Amino acid sequence: MKFSSLWIIILLVLDEEGIHGFHFTKSPANLTVTQGNMARLGCAVEGLNEPDIVWMKDGEKLYSTDQMYITLEQNHWETFHSVKSIQQQDAGKYWCEAESRGITMSSDPAWITVEGVPHFVVEPQDVAIFPGMPFNLSCAAVGPPEPVEVVWWLGGVQEGDAMPSPSVISVPGVTDSIKFYCEAKNAKGISVSRTGTVHIKVLPEAPSTVQVVQVRENNVTLAWTPGFTGHSTLQACTIQILENSRKRVELPERHVMVPPFQQIIGGLKCYSNYSVRICCNNEVGPSPFSTWVDFQTPEAVPSAAPRNLTFELTEQQLSLSWAPVEESELQGRLQAYKVQWNLGGESQEALLFKENMAHLSGGGRFFNATFQVSACTVAGCGPWSQPILVMPATAMPPHSQRGHVWVGLLLGLLVATMVGLLLTVLVHRRGKETQFGSAFEPSGTETMVSFTAARSFNRQGPDLPESTxxxxxxxxxxxxxxxxxxxxxxxxxxxxxxxxxxxxxxxxxxxxxxxxxxxxxxxxxxxxxxxxxxxxxxxxxxxxxxxxxxxxxxxxxxxxxxxxxxxxxxxxxxxxxxFMKHGDLHTFLLMSRLGEEPFTLSLQTLVQFMLDIARGMEYLSSKNIIHRDLAARNCMLNENMTVCVADFGLSKKIYSGDYYRQGSVSKLPVKWIALESLADNVYTTQSDVWAFGVTIWEIMTRGQTPYPGVENSEIYEYLIKGERLKQPPDCRDDIYEIMHSCWSPVPKCRPSFQQLIDQLEGVWTGLSPGPSKEPLLYVNLEVEGSEAGAGLGVGPLSPEEQGWAVPWQCVGMEEDEKDWLMVSSGAALAIGGDYRYIMDPRGAEEDSGQAGSGGDLREDAREEEEDVVINV
Missing domain, CATH: 3.30.200.20 (Phosphorylase Kinase; domain 1)
Known part of the structure; x- marks a missing residue:
């Protein structure tokens, strides 16, 4: 049995190596790397005429344009996957795949473990409690390396000693709102969690607005905006309604569960005045009531027909009279009484009368006619009265009169039935008059009296309306x-x-x-x-x-x-x-460099992109709009390859002065944010100019991530030292000077968008349509030991030696503003205050840290607005 199993294994190996013709001779090895260091994995395959090895990570392909192969011997190849600055998101399972003749083989997998500062898996959340009530707070962080210890801070004071992660502390209770956070420490450093708040539950405030959304004959739709909830969920609201008739009548209170903060109140009378107010409850208690809001229900058609319709007939005229409709039955303001009559089975023209009587000349022509009457409001006419048959009182002897009366009644009933059927058809064919049209509309030869209504109401149940x-x-x-x-x-x-x-x-x-x-x-x-x-x-x-x-x-x-x-x-x-045919500019630039079918973008095209963005931003600044999120990802390309500035989710309109101060700490893309915005959350048109300079850098690098190798939490410290984005390869000096001028630490020393347009137009005009005859030479600006000149191409001269001829200097600078230009240990004091840097592991995970053409398309593309640092 063992002998058979051995042959099976041998046959399988022969099948893998012999039939398929290739196999892996080297698989990647497990690595444990400190965050920020370089990692390298190797893989070798034998049996392929041409190398075709693909690196995989957690089931997804890793795309790279600089993959190189080393020839070990004929048909034996080796390749490597390198990460220049390892980050937490690079941790995972790696292996190689090779394909030949439709057969795919995989190497043994290897794991990269990244050691760094602790990463929070559970951060403190805001809590709301009753005064003095005990509560728990939770915090958990992990390495590697382990162990991880947690220290709690409540109200700016350390709470207890360090304890192992995860950590839960019990707080006996507080009477005032306080802030809290936790610190996590391992052998690599310290991370600080988000800052949470302990809120004290209080009574809610009254609803801020109560709106009458829709009013019908017997119901009203109310909507309201809740006030401050008192740090506790609103559970229910109480609605009070008063009927303002001859005396104020209080209707039963309505208690409704919320949300939604909208309710239909039924059981109302039409053509009546009402007042409504609302209060809401949380678990502490009820809020005060809102102010009273008045409304009136619309008129309806009368609910009853006029009663006691009688007539008097003479040779000269026919007189009709009837009892007025009661006010409660009228359901509105009386506009007219409508009299309908029928003669010889044919309907005659309807007549309208203001009073509850009618005098018609020529009595003989109404002999054997039937009459009905109804009351009308602006909403329409109500039901018809019982029909009466008109006959002269002296037309025959009394006994004959009585017989003819019965005959007349039967005929009248027949005629009334026919009239009723006819009216039913007419009602279905003619729509009810609206409040904005005339009360009676001509139909056929029927003559109507028209009058305009002040308000409208449709009795018919409408179809479900579209959302508004x-x-x-x-x-x-x-x-x-x-x-x-x-x-x-x-x-x-x-x-x-x-x-x-x-x-x-x-x-x-x-x-x-x-x-x-x-x-x-x-x-x-x-x-x-x-x-x-x-x-x-x-x-x-x-x-x-x-x-x-x-x-x-x-x-x-x-x-x-x-x-x-x-x-x-x-x-x-x-x-x-x-519709933007070519999508966002960042993806377009990446695809030109790292896509499946790369393509060349001329320098004229790239400068045209810059000009389009500058013109759009100049227009926005003229409208007093601060964009606050300008980047290549937020610019779109239409079918004419014209760039349009888009995505105004963080934009603000400024009405006074020329700046906007962020009210609270926000989640923002720090690698595009100006130095002063990182320092004190002030945003101006000049901070948009800073972001424009970063966007030019993105365009010139075809979509690379700014500040490669620099962590998000290190950006402020990096910039305050005078460091800036380095000049990209193949970037002309005049274009780099334009982008570099956008990064002056003194906002007013940066160019305006109009000045940038003028400069870029000059560059565009001077560009030759053909390729450059001589290659440009570039200087490595990252000179060891350089301080003030780092990234600027100047040496660390003193202010006296330079005569203040340092980069970014401009006319009209104040002395304290010049401190921003000096790269020294006192630079942070120019802003004032003590700064605490909080590292957000989630932001760090979003930073790809890749640079150059060997960057990863997937890694470059995923750095978006998640790339954040929070400064306190």
């Missing part, structure tokens, strides 16, 4: 701004997905225009699992900014549509934008 901006719960200002760009969902046909992110997705779509033509558009669709008005309002703010933009280099809003979802209170907003 009123149903989103957004602010009045935003709703008003977007009202005239709202597009019906019926005009949109969604196609395949173009991209996906945190906010939702971008889909190709077709929009039907007024002339029945179809336009190809792009639609940003918010995530369907987002159900709060706040998230929806944040999405629509970008659309509001774009509405007023009219510039060829700024993407323009086409419209906003609302996708109604079954069994969901809030619709999904969809922002409709022009």
């Amino acid at each position: 901006l009123d149903s989103l719960g957004i602010s009045d200002e935003l709703r008003t701004k977007l009202q005239d760009v709202l597009i019906s969902e019926k005009l949109l046909t969604l196609g395949h997905m173009l991209g996906k992110g945190e906010f939702g997705s971008v889909r190709e779509a077709f929009l039907k225009m007024e002339d029945n033509s179809v336009q190809k558009v792009a639609v940003k669709v918010l995530k369907t699992d987002i159900n709060t008005s706040g998230d929806i309002e944040q999405c629509l703010k970008e659309a509001a900014y774009m509405k007023d933009f009219h510039h060829p280099n700024v993407i323009q809003l086409i419209g906003v549509s609302l996708h109604r979802r079954p069994q969901q209170r809030l619709p999904v907003p969809m922002v409709i934008l022009p």
Whole structure:
């Protein structure tokens, strides 16, 4: 039995090596590497005429344009995978795959373990408690290396000694709100968690606004915006309603569960005045009531017909009279009484009278006619009275009169039936008059009296209406701004997905225009699992900014549509934008360098990209708009290869002064943020100029990640020392000087966008259409020991030796501003304050740390807005 098993194994080996004709002679080895150091894996295969080895990581291919092969002997090849600066995201399982004649073989796997500062897997979360109530806080961080210890800080004071991770501390209770965080330490360093807040639960505030969304005859739809929740979830709201008739009548209170903060209140009377107010409860108790809001229910058609219809007939005239309809039955203001009569089985023209009587001349012509009357309000006419048959009192003897009366009654009943059938047909064929039209509309030869209504109400139950901006719960200002760009969902046909992110997705779509033509558009669709008005309002703010933009280099809003979802209170907003054939600029640049079919972009084309962005940003700055997130990923390329500035999710309009101060710490892409913005959260047009300089660097490197090898948490310290992005290979000196001028530490010394346009136009004009005859020579600017001149091409001269001729100097600088230009240990004091740097492991994981043409397309592309550092 053992002998047979051995032969099977031998046959399998022969099958692998002999039949397939190739096998791996070397597999990668396990590595444990310190974060930031270089890692290298090797792999060798024998039996291939040409090398075709692919590196895999966690089941995905690793793309590289600088993979090299070493010939060990004939048909025996070796290759390596190198990571210049290992990061946490590089940890994982690696192996090689080779393919020949449709057969794929894999090497043995190896694992890269990255040692670095601790990585938080559980961070402290905000808590809300009652005063003095005990609570627990949790924090957990992992290496490698292990062990990891955790230290807690509450209210700026260390709480206890270091303890092993994971850590849970019990706090006996507090009476005031405090901040807290935890520090994690291992052999490689210290990481600091997010800062949480302990909130004290209090009573909620009154609802800020109560709106009457829709009023019908017997119900009203109310919507309200809750006030401050008191750091506790709102559980229910109480609605009080008063009927303001001759005396105020208080209706039973309505208790409704929330959310949603919208309710339909039924059981109301039509054509009545009401007042409503609302309060909401959390677990602490009820809020104060909102202010009273008044509304009036619309009129309805009368509920009863006029009674006691009688007549008097003479040779000269016919007189009709009837009892007035009671006010409670009228359900509105009486507009007229409508008299309908029938003679010989044919309906005659209807008559309208203001009073409860009618005098018709020529009594003889009404002999054997039947009459009915109904009351009418602006909402329409009510039911008809019982028909009466008109006959003269002296037409025959009494006994004959009585017989004819019965005959007349039977005839009248027959005629009334026919009239009723006819009226039923007419009612179905003619729509009810609306509040904005005339009360009675001509039909056929029937003569009507017309009058205009002050308000309208449709008795018919309408079809389910399309969603409106009123149903989103957004602010009045935003709703008003977007009202005239709202597009019906019926005009949109969604196609395949173009991209996906945190906010939702971008889909190709077709929009039907007024002339029945179809336009190809792009639609940003918010995530369907987002159900709060706040998230929806944040999405629509970008659309509001774009509405007023009219510039060829700024993407323009086409419209906003609302996708109604079954069994969901809030619709999904969809922002409709022009279709951009070539996508975002960052991906386009990456594909030109690292795509499956790389292509060449001329220097003229790259400078044209820069010019398009500068013109778009100059237009935005003229509109007092600060973009705050300018980068190649937020610029789009249309079918004409024109760049349009896009993605205004972080934009702010400034109304006074020339700066905007970030109110709270935000998640922002630090590698594009200006030095002063990192220091104190101040954003200006000059900070957009800084980001523009970084974007030029992205364009010249065809989409590389800025500051390769520099951690996100180290960016501020890197910049304050005077370091800047290095001159890319094949980048002309004049273009580098333009981008470098954007990074002056003194904001007012940076060029304006108009000046940048002028400079770039000069570069573009001077470019030769043909290739350069002589190669450009470049100087390695990373000279050891250089300080002030690092990255600037100057030596560390003193201020006296330079005469303040240091980079970025400009006219009108203050003395304290010159401190920013000096690279010394006192540079941080020029800003003032003590800075604590907090390393965000998630941000570090997003930083690919790759540089040069050997970068990884997937790794370059994944560095987006997640690349953040938080400064306190």
